[in-house]
Amino acid sequence: MFDLDETYKANLDKVIEKHRGNWQHEQTPATYLREFISELQENNLLCRGWTQPFGEDDFNYQYYLHYTLAQQSTGSPGLCVASHVDIASMLLMKNQSNEVQEEYVNNALNGQTILALAMTEPTAGSDLQGIEFTAEERDGQWCLNGSKYGITNLPFADAVIVLARTKKEKSPFSFSLFLVPTDSDGVEIHPALDSMGYEGCLGSMTANNVLLPKEYLLGKLGMGLTTLMKHLDKERLIVCARMLGASEYILSSLITECQSRQTFDDALINHQHINFRVAELNASVLAFRSALELLIHSEHRGKIPTERAAALKYSGAVLVNELSDTYMQLSGGRGYMYGHPAERLYREMPGLALAGGSKEIMLNIVADVVCA
Amino acid sequence: MLESNHSITPQWMSQDCLAWSKRINNGFDEVLMPIATSNVTKYDYKGIIKALHDKGITGLRFDDERDGLKAGLPAQAMFAEALGRVPCGALGMSLTIHLDMVAPMVHQLGNTRQLKDILHHALRGRFLFSHAVTEPNAGSDIRMMKTTAVKKGDEWIINGTKKMISLAPIADYHFVLATVEGKAPPFNMVAFLIPKHAPGVVVGPLQRTLGNQACPVADIEFHNAKVSDSLRLGQAGMGFILQMQQFVQERILSSLRANEMAKSCLSEIIKHLKAREVAGKPIAQIDSIRHRIAHLTAELYQSQSATYVAMGRWINDDDYDSLSATCKLLSSRLAKQVTREAMQLGGVGHYQNASVFSGYFRDARLLSISTGSDEMMLKSIASSEQY
Numbered sequence: 084m085f086d087l088d089e090t091y092k093a094n095l096d097k098v099i100e101k102h103r104g105n106w107q108h109e110q111t112p113a114t115y116l117r118e119f120i121s122e123l124q125e126n127n128l129l130c131r132g133w134t135q136p137f138g139e140d141d142f143n144y145q146y147y148l149h150y151t152l153a154q155q156s157t158g159s160p161g162l163c164v165a166s167h168v169d170i171a172s173m174l175l176m177k178n179q180s181n182e183v184q185e186e187y188v189n190n191a192l193n194g195q196t197i198l199a200l201a202m203t204e205p206t207a208g209s210d211l212q213g214i215e216f217t218a219e220e221r222d223g224q225w226c227l228n229g230s231k232y233g234i235t236n237l238p239f240a241d242a243v244i245v246l247a248r249t250k251k252e253k254s255p256f257s258f259s260l261f262l263v264p265t266d267s268d269g270v271e272i273h274p275a276l277d278s279m280g281y282e283g284c285l286g287s288m289t290a291n292n293v294l295l296p297k298e299y300l301l302g303k304l305g306m307g308l309t310t311l312m313k314h315l316d317k318e319r320l321i322v323c324a325r326m327l328g329a330s331e332y333i334l335s336s337l338i339t340e341c342q343s344r345q346t347f348d349d350a351l352i353n354h355q356h357i358n359f360r361v362a363e364l365n366a367s368v369l370a371f372r373s374a375l376e377l378l379i380h381s382e383h384r385g386k387i388p389t390e391r392a393a394a395l396k397y398s399g400a401v402l403v404n405e406l407s408d409t410y411m412q413l414s415g416g417r418g419y420m421y422g423h424p425a426e427r428l429y430r431e432m433p434g435l436a437l438a439g440g441s442k443e444i445m446l447n448i449v450a451d452v453v454c455a
Numbered sequence: 456m457l458e459s460n461h462s463i464t465p466q467w468m469s470q471d472c473l474a475w476s477k478r479i480n481n482g483f484d485e486v487l488m489p490i491a492t493s494n495v496t497k498y499d500y501k502g503i504i505k506a507l508h509d510k511g512i513t514g515l516r517f518d519d520e521r522d523g524l525k526a527g528l529p530a531q532a533m534f535a536e537a538l539g540r541v542p543c544g545a546l547g548m549s550l551t552i553h554l555d556m557v558a559p560m561v562h563q564l565g566n567t568r569q570l571k572d573i574l575h576h577a578l579r580g581r582f583l584f585s586h587a588v589t590e591p592n593a594g595s596d597i598r599m600m601k602t603t604a605v606k607k608g609d610e611w612i613i614n615g616t617k618k619m620i621s622l623a624p625i626a627d628y629h630f631v632l633a634t635v636e637g638k639a640p641p642f643n644m645v646a647f648l649i650p651k652h653a654p655g656v657v658v659g660p661l662q663r664t665l666g667n668q669a670c671p672v673a674d675i676e677f678h679n680a681k682v683s684d685s686l687r688l689g690q691a692g693m694g695f696i697l698q699m700q701q702f703v704q705e706r707i708l709s710s711l712r713a714n715e716m717a718k719s720c721l722s723e724i725i726k727h728l729k730a731r732e733v734a735g736k737p738i739a740q741i742d743s744i745r746h747r748i749a750h751l752t753a754e755l756y757q758s759q760s761a762t763y764v765a766m767g768r769w770i771n772d773d774d775y776d777s778l779s780a781t782c783k784l785l786s787s788r789l790a791k792q793v794t795r796e797a798m799q800l801g802g803v804g805h806y807q808n809a810s811v812f813s814g815y816f817r818d819a820r821l822l823s824i825s826t827g828s829d830e831m832m833l834k835s836i837a838s839s840e841q842y
């Protein structure tokens with residue numbers, strides 16, 4: 084997997100190296116994200132895996148980007164870049180239909196405009212058909228009302244793609260997507276949430292009679308959920324690439340920790356209990372890597388099987404949490420202290436069991452297919 | 456039938472014990488519940504201990520004339536459980552260190568003066584104790600302890616570093632284990648109560664932790680610290696043995712606390728899942744969720760049962776070594792598992808520092824690490840069973 088040319092990898096390392104100091108102490112991405120994204124783009128690292136004319140038609144580049152960013156000393160740059168590029172901007176690029184939207188894509192890719200994708204609300208997350216955010220036609224414009232919660236990039240985003248209800252009827256075709264500039268009248272972006280992990284990344288907003296011209300409807304009216312569902316298979320693989328990066332990072336940190344700590348006259352890693360425990364986790368990481376490799380292979384042949392992407396996202400969520408738990412355990416009291424990577428990972432990894440579709444919803448998707 | 460809010464009733468439960476339980480709960484309702492949330496970063500621990508003393512619920516297990524309430528171990532067990540129900544791990548941990556780890560050692564080993572001048576006041580909240588055992592290279596493996604105590608006339612000279620010590624920044628007396636020369640392990644340790652202002656005692660900067668944030672943690676260094684022989688606790692040489700005995704008991708109390716923490720968290724998340732709907736139906740009515748809750752409940756019963764039986768053996772002076780390690784292992788893992796599940800089922804709204812579930816999740820994680828990690832419990836079960 085990831086047999087990409089070495090200069091690409093070296094360039095990515097170089098750009099990351101240059102910006103690393105920015106996120107070392109869990110600063111909010113608001114301060115560094117724009118600059119980091121534009122530098123990735125200047126070096127042709129941001130969306131090189133996209134279809135032409137944006138990229139070179141090899142999605143491996145995207146997976147490698149997110150895999151690498153997940154191995155940083157905080158999870159924020161990885162989460163924010165993924166949400167911006169391959170979740171929000173990609174959705175916009177695939178569904179754009181006019182000049183306004185096209186310009187947003189271009190600005191998103193050069194880092195001038197940060198994007199977010201907002202589905203979740205205070206009272207509805209897993210069940211998207213339960214959302215209450217509405218968009219109504221009024222004098223040839225769209226009028227938006229409602230609130231969104233728990234959205235990556237929202238505290239500092241310039242525009243947000245919002246899933247809104249455009250019909251009252253209970254039907255999967257009652258929803259549409261809108262591109263909402265965050266400086267529109269009536270949009271209130273609240274201060275960043277005080278989340279357990281990814282400091283400063285998650286946000287919330289309210290829209291109060293926000294009026295938008297027609298051009299801001301994204302994709303076809305009523306097709307919001309369908310469009311998202313298609314997009315989400317892809318999003319899950321991106322999250323899986325991030326989880327693989329995190330897994331390998333945690334596994335190797337854990338091994339180093341156990342090699343360097345002595346108890347009972349031997350290095351921790353040499354105690355058989357620990358030796359086997361680490362080997363067991365190592366086996367799980369290799370299996371996860373293999374599954375992702377095969378799934379990416381399927382994608383190259385033209386299709387991501389929904390239930391396999393969901394199953395992998397489920398397995399990844401279980402794996403990263405088991406790894407971060409064991410990493411903390413085997414680091415002893417040191418791992419419980421702020422500043423030790425185990426402490427940060429223990430807070431961040433549960434987020435991956437929710438973002439991009441929760442563990443439970445992944446199981447529902449798998450069960451719907453295999454038990455049909 | 457005994458009236459109690461226990462779904463499992465311990466064999467040692469009695470009317471007397473229930474009466475104590477009521478008194479403890481009332482005291483906690485007035486003193487702790489109004490101030491306890493996992494987001495508090497500071498408590499006035501001495502004020503809290505004083506208030507609990509005024510309610511007549513500190514020093515429950517002690518039976519001496521001056522400080523004991525003669526309530527006995529069952530009442531102490533009720534106290535530990537009540538601590539677990541306080542929705543803030545730091546309060547539970549801090550009060551346990553002071554009242555259930557250090558105070559009992561002082562009570563057991565202290566001479567008349569130490570009881571009168573120190574313990575008496577500590578139980579009234581005038582002094583706060585820390586418990587300093589861990590060192591940079593001696594955590595699980597306490598035999599590797601390097602802190603030394605050398606006797607010079609009527610004084611001891613202490614050198615060494617204690618690491619990650621709870622309450623260190625605010626304690627008045629540090630309970631410290633050190634090694635003495637010329638004796639073979641395990642008979643080479645000695646315990647002291649070292650005053651915070653003793654010359655040569657340096658408490659390091661406050662360290663931020665994943666959870667339990669209102670229980671301040673710091674390192675303590677001893678640079679030729681001078682300690683009067685009158686502050687030695689018990690016989691020089693017996694420190695390790697006494698500490699080990701005390702750990703076995705403290706683990707049972709820790710388990711009582713952890714089980715209640717798990718139980719409280721479980722009932723909170725059930726409440727949340729009953730109120731939150733997906734697709735027009737409360738999440739608590741989804742079969743897969745009901746089974747998960749039921750599974751956790753079954754695990755809770757296992758852990759509680761082992762803990763109650765261990766407590767019963769302690770009360771009756773039977774052998775409880777393996778059971779103590781067993782309940783510590785089960786209860787720590789249970790609390791970790793329940794709080795993790797609650798975090799997940801709370802959704803993104805509870806993936807926030809202010810959430811009760813995030814608080815539980817971060818606080819509970821310490822149980823599997825401190826006062827005997829899960830792995831050390833496995834080791835202890837294996838060695839007490841002698842297979």
Ligand SMILES: Cc1cc2nc3c(=O)[nH]c(=O)nc-3n(C[C@H](O)[C@H](O)[C@H](O)COP(=O)(O)OP(=O)(O)OC[C@H]3O[C@@H](n4cnc5c(N)ncnc54)[C@H](O)[C@@H]3O)c2cc1C
Nearest residue numbers: 201202203208209234235434437438441443799800802803
């Ligand atoms: C780090 C992070 C980043 C995020 N970024 C974004 C973002 O950029 N955009 C966005 O729109 N959202 C984002 N989210 C929100 C995420 O999509 C939601 O958390 C997720 O969809 C679950 O919704 P919820 O939190 O409202 O949980 P709820 O829907 O309230 O569900 C609560 C729990 O019940 C479970 N559950 C729900 N229904 C069922 C069922 N039928 N069967 C079994 N179990 C069920 C859920 O899995 C969950 O564990 C992010 C979340 C996190 C943690």
Ligand SMILES: Cc1cc2nc3c(=O)[nH]c(=O)nc-3n(C[C@H](O)[C@H](O)[C@H](O)COP(=O)(O)OP(=O)(O)OC[C@H]3O[C@@H](n4cnc5c(N)ncnc54)[C@H](O)[C@@H]3O)c2cc1C
Nearest residue numbers: 346412413415416419586587588589594595620621828830
């Ligand atoms: C918040 C906090 C508060 C604390 N408060 C206090 C306090 O008040 N007083 C005090 O004295 N200490 C305190 N400690 C320290 C705590 O007691 C130690 O962290 C604990 O004893 C583990 O020691 P260690 O951290 O050195 O881990 P290590 O001994 O380095 O062990 C690391 C991990 O490896 C495991 N392990 C070790 N050896 C083996 C083996 N042979 N086989 C299998 N597994 C093994 C351990 O179980 C542990 O999980 C505190 C720690 C924390 C985090």
